[in-house]
Amino acid sequence: MKMIQEFKEFAIKGNMIDMAVGIIIGAASSKVVSSLVQDIIMPPLGYLLGKVNFTDLQAVIMTEQLDSEGTVLQSEIILTYGNFLQVTMDFLVMAIVMFLVIKVFNILRRMAEDEKETSVPTPRDIELLAKISDTLGRIEGTIDNNR
Secondary structure (H helix, E strand, C coil): CHHHHHHHHHHHHCCHHHHHHHHHHHHHHHHHHHHHHHHHHHHHHHHHCCCCCHHHCCEEEECCEECCCCCEEECCEEECHHHHHHHHHHHHHHHHHHHHHHHHHHHHHHHHHCCCCCCCCCCHHHHHHHHHHHHHHHHHHHHHHHC
């Protein structure tokens, strides 16, 4: 459930960096995902659903109309919904991949921003500023106690 909530936040409230990363990675990996769906996912799914090739699924709305000499008067009108299903599957797989990549980036960003996290070293200048602040706080405390 938490993952679904994070996906909703990403889809609705994604910031510009997240979107830029998604676009770059999406463009770079679109052929891989298309091949994964077309060559790996859809054939077994089609087999399980009755030995169907999704790219061949179509509905003929109007058949081809010919005149008495065999000349085409009106081309047939076809809905190729199988191709639409395959492209939709491409999109879903790509959306999941993008979500997982950005989730990893967000985890790394939280680790870098977490002050208690010691696996990411604090820059030297920030350590010095923290020491100066602590020292000033102690000096203020002793001044207040002497009054």
